[in-house]
Amino acid sequence: MNTPAAxxxxxxxxxxxxxxxxxxMGWYLHAVVFLAVNALLATLSLSSGRHWAIYPAMGWGLGLLIHGLVIWLVLGGGGLQQRLVAQERERLRQEHGR
Structure with missing residues (x-):
């Protein structure tokens, strides 16, 4: 992510x-879609008598984990979008003495 130095x-x-x-917010949306789709896949998997839904859940879960690591480790923080904007604004003001 390219951001100005100061x-x-x-x-x-x-x-x-x-x-x-x-x-x-993009990560939150990714996580909600992951949960919804994998709940549906788990239901289908269990109704078929086979436990195949674990494989797409593990693969996609790895992608969600990597996405989360990038977002949370690089950016830090959390909340709803307006709260996030306010927190970031305050953090940036403190970092740059404003």
Whole structure:
């Protein structure tokens, strides 16, 4: 993720905060879709008498884990989008003495 080394005014801080918050919201959406689809697959798997749903869940789960590591380790923090934007704005202000 390319970010300016030291955003120097409120507009840049707001833009960066919104971009980081959007990245986190993307992960939340990814996790919700993962849970919904894999619950459906598990139901189908159990009704067929075979336990095949574990394989797509493990593969996709690995992708979700990697996505989460990138988002949470690189960006840090959490919450709903408006709360995320506010938190990022405050964090950036503290980092850059504003």
């Amino acid at each position: 955003p120097n005014h409120a507009h840049e801080l707001d833009r960066l905060a919104r971009r980081r918050a959007a990245a986190r």
